[in-house]
């Protein structure tokens with residue numbers, strides 16, 4: 539069977555602390571998992587624990603020019619918890635972090651791409667956010683909001699929602715995009 543490689547991309551939100559839950563779920567369903575963090579997300583994650591869990595370095599920056607890739611190529615990518623900032627930059631085509639470089643390019647490569655946001659309702663009310671979600675949706679990115687995924691929380695109450703953050707819905711959605719029928 540061909541190896542299925544999932545890139546789990548995480549941003550600087552409290553959900554990043556729990557990204558190991560998604561790694562665990564995906565490994566349980568047969569995926570090889572690599573974690574990529576935005577530079578700011580490094581302050582939220584337990585990097586050593588994730589490296590031990592996945593067997594791969596957690597990358598957060600572009601490699602040095604001329605050096606080999608240390609991760610196997612991705613079959614699919616999940617951005618979770620996807621920050622307000624990264625979602626807007628992704629839609630705008632900004633690639634100033636490795637995470638953004640991978641997911642902006644992932645659109646053109648036709649990879650199954652899923653975003654499970656973690657943000658508050660005040661952030662979600664900014665007009666750029668709605669535009670970004672629509673633009674990403676129009677190019678085939680599954681952005682899991684509301685009943686499909688995450689309902690933006692009341693400001694300052696995000697931590698309350700972490701125990702029930704629906705990591706498994708992101709995995710279900712990416713697997714629809716990688717099933718044999720597609």
Ligand SMILES: Cc1cc2nc3c(=O)[nH]c(=O)nc-3n(C[C@H](O)[C@H](O)[C@H](O)COP(=O)(O)O)c2cc1C
Pocket residue numbers: 548549550551552576577578579620621622623624625635656657658661696
């Ligand atoms: C304690 C803390 C909690 C935060 N929570 C969120 C959040 O839930 N959602 C969000 O989009 N941004 C949140 N932010 C803001 C992001 O960290 C900030 O926008 C950052 O620039 C995102 O960078 P990234 O998209 O490159 O990961 C939080 C910041 C801090 C310090």
